[in-house]
Amino acid sequence: MSELFDEVDEEVRRERLQKLWDKYSLHIIALAILIVAGVGGWRGYEYLEAKKAAEAGAAFDRAAELSEQNKHAEAEAAFADLAAKAPTGYR
Structure with missing residues (x-):
């Protein structure tokens, strides 16, 4: 009997997660791209x-x-x- 409840709970969690993903997927992807671009820009600046x-x-x-x-x-x-x-350390 508890297996049935666990299966229902899992299905409810899956539906909630799917709704969240449908609603915020573009924001999550944009945030990930901004983080990667920010880190890349900072590393490029450090290299230069x-x-x-x-x-x-x-x-x-x-x-x-x-x-x-x-x-x-x-x-x-x-x-x-x-x-x-020269940069400030050598001036």
């Missing part, structure tokens, strides 16, 4: 920032090498270029 930082680090190393080689005028120009164009 890391790329800029790596380029600035390489330019800083080149300028430091010029300074160590006693090419002070070229090193000063390289550091000035870094100060003008």
Whole structure:
């Protein structure tokens, strides 16, 4: 007898879930797409920032090498270029 009640309860739950899905399916799908796009955009931003930082680090190393080689005028120009164009960590 309890199997009959369990089967009826399961059918009622299935119908409720189907009604919810029919009513809110577009909202759920749109939310999922927004989440995926947001995460993708954030990861893209992090990648671009890391790329800029790596380029600035390489330019800083080149300028430091010029300074160590006693090419002070070229090193000063390289550091000035870094100060003008590099991300905030190198300015």
